[in-house]
């Protein structure tokens with residue numbers, strides 16, 4: 073007994089000895105002063121691990137891993153009293169939001185402040201500031217921060233984009249001289265392609281919060297939604313000539329952002345300003361960074377009841393020192409100091425208003441559940457496409473949005489997103505039903521409202537994203553509050569039929585999942601065909617594009633087993649056919665049944681190519697379809713054997729010295745070129761490519777008015793808006809009898825990011841698959857001049873050249889990887905066209 077007590081005593085004493093020791097600052101730990109050099113990510117991780125050992129007031133959690141294998145970390149910092157009850161605090165906070173039910177509120181619940189650093193890899197000052205801020209919070213000698221922690225839990229994510237950060241840091245460290253060169257034209261201030269801003273797949277992680285296309289975002293937002301902090305800061309850097317930016321944000325604000333959220337941005341901003349004033353540092357607020365697009369690190373938290381903010385230090389490409397326009401030398405150390413200051417200032421003002429923040433957080437969620445924003449209290453999404461519904465369900469689920477299926481009352485009156493009519497509709501048992509009376513309704517409303525309310529069109533980003541258009545699913549907004557009949561959040565699926573001697577198997581072609589299935593078959597060298605026309609067999613109707621996997625020419629052992637296994641793994645429904653003699657349409661041996669060659673695909677990469685656009689294609693192939701793709705630098709195209717490839721993809725970009733002759737002869741021999749976005753514009757100027765840019769229609773009235781009016785210098789931003797499309801949804805007419813339109817209805821909602829439009833191709837030249845008529849704007853903002861321009865033209869076309877083809881896709885169908893239907897459209901270009 074005494075021995076046992078002694079052991080306990082020793083344990084207690086030694087623990088207190090360990091913790092009473094001085095905690096090393098980042099400078100002491102790293103062996104250099106913060107700002108003297110860039111800290112590689114693994115050393116930041118080391119410091120966080122060291123603090124996790126050295127301080128009893130922290131808990132370090134690895135919540136994920138990047139594509140390149142680096143850890144994603146969150147450090148929780150709390151008082152002696154709170155650090156042992158973090159789980160209790162978390163559950164309590166979710167109860168405040170009504171996301172978890174039951175249980176009395178805990179006494180002295182702390183407010184949660186979450187600081188997110190370095191989401192853009194080449195904005196590196198903030199991760200260094202993260203170490204400093206962490207040190208101040210755990211330093212036993214710091215009594216000020218101890219006071220704040222009495223009623224605060226602070227969460228520090230030191231680096232949201234470790235792969236991007238290291239790309240930048242390795243670049244800089246590998247080219248810097250013995251002394252940093254402040255001359256802005258020096259090599260160390262010019263990052264090579266693709267730059268460190270983006271993650272491994274070249275995605276901008278600060279455009280991905282709601283969509284969660286990337287694994288870093290999935291992991292982080294997963295953790296975020298388990299906590300729902302009351303305050304969230306997203307740390308950035310901007311061009312180095314700009315002074316520091318912090319809240320309050322610029323207009324437009326989404327109308328669902330509450331007065332309290334607006335007001336507290338001002339409170340925080342004023343506290344930050346206090347320290348900047350004391351130090352004589354320059355800053356600005358209320359400009360440039362607006363609050364609309366839902367996938368930012370400020371708006372996403374705002375739509376989740378938090379005070380979400382972006383802080384921006386001037387510093388992109390600034391290296392360790394750079395000469396600014398005003399003749400000052402901006403150093404890395406200064407940039408770090410500013411971010412450190414706003415971090416502490418934010419924790420301070422949050423702590424000073426802790427109870428009010430908690431009360432308002434609770435109120436935000438109470439209001440959500442009792443008085444949801446928007447006209448519609450129920451959203452019904454038709455299950456015309458089971459895989460797309462599943463994809464949508466997954467996305468909603470990741471955001472904590474509740475949904476179910478079917479209605480007791482099978483008939484509704486609702487607003488039809490696709491026709492704009494309010495009529496009576498019937499609801500089936502597998503149609504998705506989302507009731508607005510729920511905690512996450514603000515986010516739900518922002519993602520689902522048919523038209524985003526825009527107070528001022530001068531926004532930083534796209535102005536339309538309503539999910540029914542992105543997923544191509546018919547949807548209705550219903551004013552009555554209706555509850556789903558089945559709240560299981562899953563659709564009951566029919567059992568896979570077992571058949572050991574099918575003549576052929578048929579699978580649908582209408583979703584990314586179907587493409588993934590095709591990719592898996594092709595990788596196993598199983599021969600797949602598609603039907604160019606609809607047909608009926610085995611008592612079922614099959615649309616054009618349906619996949620046929622016939623026993624014929626698939627002389628592989630265990631053919632049935634292999635095919636059904638792949639289908640089962642990918643949750644793909646197969647229909648076995650006993651005979652090639654179909655009930656209606658063409659038999660399986662007919663020439664409308666086309667054989668799908670296993671395409672060898674090349675993607676243009678490198679200087680001149682829009683890295684994000686390229687990354688969308690790369691990610692789709694590797695992570696979503698699981699199909700091989702070869703990335704070739706555009707500069708190396710001249711010495712590449714094109715005959716090794718069947719498909720070459722040109723993403724958005726600028727292509728100087730385009731090797732037109734080489735590509736033309738490869739296409740004539742059967743090659744397929746896919747051009748996207750600005751690559752289409754580049755091809756339109758080249759010999760042999762038939763596409764012609766549409767001449768701009770002159771608005772005579774506006775022109776005359778322009779001539780009469782003296783241009784006002786102060787209005788120049790507003791004038792530029794007339795010819796702007798920051799991202800709006802347009803409806804295209806789609807020829808879905810053409811393979812490029814397979815699996816889609818005879819229309820397609822396209823997210824337009826510019827006002828590019830082309831003349832229709834002549835019948836000799838090719839096919840006008842996606843065309844646009846007058847008044848096709850469905851949702852979002854388009855300037856008056858642009859609206860005039862975008863009518864009667866081509867947005868999706870296929871030109872035949874010899875045995876090959878060129879596919880023109882004027883808008884980027886893979887933009888940020890959230891336009892689900894765009895992925896099918898693009899896959900049609902890769903796998904279906906020209907077979």
Ligand SMILES: [Zn+2]
Pocket residue numbers: 192195278307308309
């Ligand atoms: Zn940034």
